[in-house]
Amino acid sequence: MTGPLRCLSPAPRDVWREMLPTADEPLASHTPEWIDALCEVGPYRDASRLYETLAGRRLVVPMVRHTALPARAAMYASLPYGWGFGGVLASDRLTASDVGDVFRDLRGDRLLRVALRPNPVLRQVWAEAASGQAVAVPRTAHVLGLDGGFDRVWADVLSSKARRGVRRARKDGVTVTTDATGALVPVFHELYRKSVERWAAAGREPLWLARRRALLREPARKYSAIARHLGPAFRISVAWVDGSAAAAIIVVRQGQSASYWRGAMDIDLAGRTHANDLLHATAIEDACQAGCRYYHMGESGSSASLARFKERFGARPYEYVEYRLERMPFTSAGRRLRRLLP
Numbered sequence: 001m002t003g004p005l006r007c008l009s010p011a012p013r014d015v016w017r018e019m020l021p022t023a024d025e026p027l028a029s030h031t032p033e034w035i036d037a038l039c040e041v042g043p044y045r046d047a048s049r050l051y052e053t054l055a056g057r058r059l060v061v062p063m064v065r066h067t068a069l070p071a072r073a074a075m076y077a078s079l080p081y082g083w084g085f086g087g088v089l090a091s092d093r094l095t096a097s098d099v100g101d102v103f104r105d106l107r108g109d110r111l112l113r114v115a116l117r118p119n120p121v122l123r124q125v126w127a128e129a130a131s132g133q134a135v136a137v138p139r140t141a142h143v144l145g146l147d148g149g150f151d152r153v154w155a156d157v158l159s160s161k162a163r164r165g166v167r168r169a170r171k172d173g174v175t176v177t178t179d180a181t182g183a184l185v186p187v188f189h190e191l192y193r194k195s196v197e198r199w200a201a202a203g204r205e206p207l208w209l210a211r212r213r214a215l216l217r218e219p220a221r222k223y224s225a226i227a228r229h230l231g232p233a234f235r236i237s238v239a240w241v242d243g244s245a246a247a248a249i250i251v252v253r254q255g256q257s258a259s260y261w262r263g264a265m266d267i268d269l270a271g272r273t274h275a276n277d278l279l280h281a282t283a284i285e286d287a288c289q290a291g292c293r294y295y296h297m298g299e300s301g302s303s304a305s306l307a308r309f310k311e312r313f314g315a316r317p318y319e320y321v322e323y324r325l326e327r328m329p330f331t332s333a334g335r336r337l338r339r340l341l342p
Helices: 013-022 032-041 096-108 120-130 149-157 160-171 185-202 207-217 220-233 267-273 275-289 304-311 330-340
Strands: 004-008 044-046 049-053 058-061 064-066 075-078 113-116 135-145 175-179 234-241 244-254 257-265 294-299 316-326
Touching: 013 032, 013 058, 032 044, 032 064, 032 220, 049 096, 058 096, 096 120, 096 316, 120 135, 120 316, 135 149, 135 304, 135 330, 149 275, 160 275, 175 275, 185 207, 185 220, 185 234, 185 244, 185 257, 185 267, 220 234, 220 244, 234 267, 234 275, 244 267, 244 275, 257 267, 257 275, 267 275, 275 294, 304 316, 316 330
Parallel strands: 075 113, 257 294
Antiparallel strands: 004 049, 044 064, 049 058, 064 075, 113 316, 135 294, 135 316, 175 234, 234 244, 244 257
């Protein structure tokens, strides 16, 4: 490939949407609707880029910049932490040459900092192109393959512990309601509030501080905005126990991928009824029926307990890399600072 012919930013929405049906493993976070929702609720501005190459290929980088600083001094991200995976979307199969072209263009702009967090399923393509071109930050995500349909996943992939949990939940009368209109956002947010209280107690953090931080990071309007922008691709499922909400998850879809994006629960209800097992089994079955090949379960970090929970459903750990282009050594300075802290 001879490199990008031209770059348009923000990426024209009509061209971007036209690419999605044939793109390589697109996620909901790769859509213009996701970027629009992100910019509506956060301190970000659309910085997406459309590249048209001399070979006639099209590439999109779903990207935003933080609005706290002017463009040249701002932090760019594809995508910000907690907002899913970004990287590069190709009009067909993504190649290492595509990724290399984007890296060269971004480096040429001499932006202060650009972080690229690619789809873990495409990690090998990125590894071929990005070696030595950026600061590498190791990450771990979990992904469940759905090839063969739900019957195969249930019999051969889900652990016996997960299957027992699902059967126990059904026996105890747990029911699941799924909505794609945003009507269940208040239910989800109330469960999120209860989760914050539990996390604060476990971490011995003042409850007022935990609530304030949670309200800033995860206001209800955030979920409502995403539901409005994504439409039927945004789904909230709630598990009910005797008419009370026990647990809820948010799953977003695009193409052949479903992504578990957020979860919350009332531990007193969910813990004794295995409501989360039934929620995820239902979401996995729905994804299979929709023709999805993957059920993404998101970042796992270094949490062994979180990894074990995801692996109960057959999700595999994907070791991948977040790539950062930096004009100043932000990442290495942050690492040194963390080593000095108690």
